[in-house]
Amino acid sequence: MKNILKLFLAFTFLTSSLVSAQEGKIKKGNKEYNENAFIDAQQAYLKVVENGFKTQDVLQKLGDSYYFTADYENATKWYEELYNSYGPSVSPDYLYRYAQSLKSLRRYRASDNIMEKFYAINGNDNRAVFFANERGYLKQISEAPRFEVAKVNFNTKLSDFAPSYYIDKLVFASNGQKKSEKPRTHNWNDQPFLDLYSISVEASEESVEAFSGKVNTKFHESTAVFTKDGEAVYFTRNNYTKGNYKKDANGTNRLKLYRGKKQENGNWDIEELPFNNNEYSVAHPALSVDEKTLYFASDMPGGKGASDLYKVTITDEGFSVPESLGDGINTKERETFPFVSSDNKLYFASDGHVGLGGLDIFVTEIDGENHFKKVYNLGAPLNSPFDDFTFIINAATDTGYFASNRKGGVGDDDIYSFKRTAPLVITCDQVVDGFILDETSKEPIAAAKVVLLDENNTVVSESTSEANGHFTFNLECVKAYSVRATKEGFSTEEKSFASSETNKTVIEKTLLLKKGKDLNVSPIGIGSDLAKLLNLSPINFDLNRYNIRPDAAVELQKVIAVLNEYPTMKIDVRSHTDSRGRDSYNKTLSQKRAQATMDYIVKEGGIDRTRITGMGYGETTLLNHCSNGVKCEDYVHEQNRRSEFIVVEN
Structure with a gap:
């Protein structure tokens, strides 16, 4: 996504390079980068590399500056140079971004090769475990279309995205609808600031209207969600409250959530939500079916990845403390743009779950207080090798809207309509079947405790090995697992694996346990590590x-x-x-x-x-x-x- 709002999802903080001849350019690039002004940062870094100064740090930042603005072609160029120049010392996160960029360009074989390197040095990472069976799953979601997709007629040459339902209208964010000849622009990408607009769902381009001036300001507004009665709105805005424009310690103006309540005169009374913070972004709201829970994305400290999904409870007194949606939803990458449908499904965009490249749209069922069922990729043609995001759906009609920066659109980001034509979830079950044996004698170990764990190290099921050491567990398809065996007097052993996309597959695993005398940890002296x-x-x-x-x-x-x-x-x-x-x-x-x-x-x-x-x-x-x-x-x-x-x- 090349629009402004996506830029906030880059949350890496960088230090200045002190190198004599290029010191000034690098410092300027670092300053712009730290403020998420990636376009300006790119210009500074490009001048440095043109002069032959290609340090690992500069190449990483240059690649990131394109990756986080969804220019995957240029991201691939600089990650490729980074990898070719510094291969053994390139950290796993950069290998992953390089592979994702290649995938977005449909260079699947090259992407697989880089993911093989990632898997070799970071095998316990969920992203690596999924890679073992990703290719079959990608084929499945690429070749089983469940949606018919069409362009809408009100896109502009810039960015249009974040559709939301508002009674009989559609509200969306845009920086291409402004009519002034010289609109104010933002230094992140030299494009006009975003505002909210509304349009009747069946209307023509001429009916697009700017949303309330009480909501729109001279800075960014986007990603709104309305209560069913249309009397309240939650939306994203720059940290700009009552005329005060604030920045974090690094000079970056973060995103915040606001709530508007409609007054008798039709105006909106705007308030900032209390769990915002000047030092990190809180953005992209979604409401639960009963409108008592507010979901959102944030890069607040303590999260799992670049941005995570959180929720708060809405009460008469205010809001609860933000709570993460957990490891089943959040990954080490980006989870953002949540939406909850009337049939209680959570949709969101992510580039950390297995997808076709860039941000893909995923769905999970909300099951209980803070429990979510398996996450599914919505597949092509709704998802693409590019960024696909801000999905909404009318569950009663199986129709809705989303945004994408895929090729063939009018502008940088475009809104598309869709109709669902097939069920979202494919039933798939597998089995892990194995034995617990003595490592030395290879004799079976009976009555060992065997535990099946998911990718978040949460216990899924437990059993006890039979007289012949046998155990078995049922699995879901395309999911990372570990199986762990323990018994008094023996070592604890564990094996990680991933189920595939093929139904009724049996995965065989044998765990070899050492007897206590073979554990090689005795005697253990005081002071030993x-x-x-x-x-x-x-x-x-x-x-x-x-x-x-x-x-x-x-x-x-x-x-x-x-x-x-x-x-x-x-x-x-x-x-x-x-x-x-x-x-x-x-x-x-x-x-x-x-x-x-x-x-x-x-x-x-x-x-x-x-x-x-x-x-x-x-x-x-x-x-x-x-x-x-x-x-x-x-x-x-x-x-x-x-x-x-x-x-x-x-």
């Missing part, structure tokens, strides 16, 4: 976050197994950050990471809390040279973001 003794993969954390990642959870289960094997052992969890950020902030962050690690061991492992202590050490004990002021790539910094498990009593 279990991470080294068990040869654990690093318990890494994402930048500025303290949630337990799925790959870390797998390793923590091994620590839990040792603590169960040695019931008198006590450990001290020591959490560390890298040097980026304020020293005091890093101290607080590391303490949260230590606490999260201890909480996981206690809650998931059933370990007595008196056996675990912990502390955050911030950036006081770095493993490498990346101290304050030293420029390092993210993957080098990541070595310092770790947890240790020191035995203090055995």
